[in-house]
Amino acid sequence: xxxxxxxxxxxxxxxxxxxxxxxxxxxxxxxxxxxxxxxxxxxxxxxxxxxxxxxxxxxxxxxxxxxxxxxxxxxxxxxxxxxxxxxxxxxxxxxxxxxxxxxxxxxxxxxxxxxxxxxxxxxxxxxxxxxxxxxxxxxxxxxxxxxx
Numbered sequence: 001x002x003x004x005x006x007x008x009x010x011x012x013x014x015x016x017x018x019x020x021x022x023x024x025x026x027x028x029x030x031x032x033x034x035x036x037x038x039x040x041x042x043x044x045x046x047x048x049x050x051x052x053x054x055x056x057x058x059x060x061x062x063x064x065x066x067x068x069x070x071x072x073x074x075x076x077x078x079x080x081x082x083x084x085x086x087x088x089x090x091x092x093x094x095x096x097x098x099x100x101x102x103x104x105x106x107x108x109x110x111x112x113x114x115x116x117x118x119x120x121x122x123x124x125x126x127x128x129x130x131x132x133x134x135x136x137x138x139x140x141x142x143x144x145x146x147x148x
Contacts (some may be wrong), residue, residue: 015100018055020049025057028067031083051096058097066093075108077101095125108143
């Protein structure tokens with residue numbers, strides 16, 4: 001478990017779990033949230049208030065380049081938010097973060113709900129894609145990555 005100093009617990013050279021979200025990690029996670037400042041603040045605050053919610057960051061040269069907010073229920077880990085820094089997209093950081101989470105959390109599977117904008121990312125990362133009920137008149141997808 002991460003220390004109370006907010007620096008977190010490092011699992012590998014690049015994956016770190018955080019108890020306290022520094023502003024740069026908040027900005028990464030906020031990129032995956034509905035653009036309403038009050039709603040974003042509530043979601044970010046939940047990472048410190050809800051014990052089952054956890055935040056992880058992927059660093060390169062000690063700089064956060066991708067972050068994931070997850071909720072673990074037994075062997076299943078739900079990806080709630082996943083964001084990558086502007087200019088760092090397409091370099092494989094988010095995919096590496098997700099695969100590292102699957103291993104480090106000893107999860108049988110990672111699941112997420114996503115939209116048209118991110119479904120191809122999950123497909124390329126090895127997730128199985130299924131249609132989910134539309135939300136707000138927009139198509140949604142349930143994606144699953146199973147430990148093999």
